[in-house]
Amino acid sequence: MFKKHPLFIFISLYLVIWGGLTLLIHSQTSISPDTAENIIWGMNPSFMHDKHPGLGAFALAPFVYLFPPLLANIIIESILITISWVFIYKLLKIYFQKNEAILLTILSALSFFYMGEFFLQYNQNTILLPFWCASAYYFAKALETNSKKNWILLAIASAFGIYAKFQIGLLFLCMLGYLILNFDKKYIKNIVLSLVIFVVILIPGAISLHEMDFSTLTYVFDRSNEASNPILRNIAFSVFDILFQSLNFAIFFITIACMLIKKSATIDKKQTKPTIIIFIGLLPYMIFFILELIKGRLPTEWLMATSALVVPSLYILFNIKIVSVNFKKLILFGILINLIYFISFNLKNFSNNIIEHNNIGDSVALVADKFIKDNHLTKPNFVSSNWKYSLYLPVFMKNKPTYIRYLDESNTTEPILVVYPYCNVNLKQEFIKNNYIVKTDVCTNVYPIDKFNPKPHPFSFYLIQKN
Secondary structure (H helix, E strand, C coil): CCCCHHHHHHHHHHHHHHHHHHHCCCCCCCCCHHHHHHHHHCCCCECCCCCCCCCCHHHHHHHHHHHHHHHHHHHHHHHHHHHHHHHHHHHHHHHHHHHHHHHHHHHHHCCHHHHHHHHHCCHHHHHHHHHHHHHHHHHHHHHHHHHHHHHHHHHHHHHHHHCCHHHHHHHHHHHHHHHHHHCCHHHHHHHHHHHHHHHHHHHEEEEEECCCCCCHHHHHHHHCCHHHHHCCHHHHHHHHHHHHHHHHHHHHHHHHHHHCCCCCEEEECCCCCCHHHHHHHCHHHHHHHHHHHHHCCCCHHHHHHHHCCHHHHHHHHHHEEEECCHHHHHHHHHHHHHHHHHHHHHHHHHCCCCCCCCHHCCCHHHHHHHHHHCCCCCCCCCECCCHHCCCHHHHCCCCCCCCCCHHHHCCCCCCCEEEEEEEHHHHHHHHHHHHEEEEEEEEEEEEECCCCCCCEEEEEEEEEEEE
């Protein structure tokens, strides 16, 4: 069975660990702030939102409608990751033997970007991943076959990638570079067709972006400029990040080293190198670290899609050639790593008293509803707070209030429920300074979810209104 369907077996066992076991031990409201944010956006679907394009929220919405939040999160994560790995395998099958393609796909999947918080955290990096991999595959197929079908599918996958996250532009840049260096007149007609389809699909998004005064793009630029530091500090950040992120490929290096020692792999410098894999696999990864040199340390999760094809690129660069593969040992080794990571990750989160991303759930919303009820208040239509906590209020409060991201930019004259961690007496004065009346407030305890011994954390609840 391991010989006939190794990739299917690996994916199935992986999903049993991160999907099945997660559902067994976690509360059904145990979702990350990013998941909660996408649920909020899904309540009011749009091609563009204030931070990101709308595809991620749109894709999650039907699952949230049908299932509890955590189950919905697990289902869509499982689907998107599986599709991504299938496209990686299909891409590698173009240039490698079947066993090599399976080996490299499994080694690519043994990345920490598919484990722990990265699996539980549904966000725009997750929704981007399959479109990144699909775009890479159809680009390679289009150049190989020059068929209209593949050029059209490339346009569709690429356009949907834009609706997932603008970061796919890094991949487009590398595709363009490869196309310029390997241009052939026979491509012109299909390239034009592909571009027309690509632009047509993006028209609704462009209109939506204009209607929002380009706030989605503004957020992207602001986020990328957050870590503006002196050049020497940026270099230090980038070097450290490169070394730290190399841990993601430790399993690849260990596996290949063992195979070389056992003579089940060799170094073959004469074999033909598919440079296209390096262009679309390694160059986006390198551009990320170049940007860190300029801008400072960037969010690690941005590497989820960017690093998807790095393992095959390294395999090509090091001239490795597989002689034979023991898939049974490889799969058991990979699943053991996932299992160890799963156990250690959850033991850490369940045993401490820190409120991690997945320990908030409906806890703050339940106390907020009680605060409203106990004070005989009208249920507020608006909520705001520290981003990590306020995102859960529209998702889990009974009346599903509207989320206000920036309180100082709000124009509503209706009451707003504001929640902050700790009992901060200075906040009340801040509200008054900013022309708000504090109608009612209380500092009370909130108990996090998914803890062996949950301990109370003080939270302040305010009902405020424009003066």
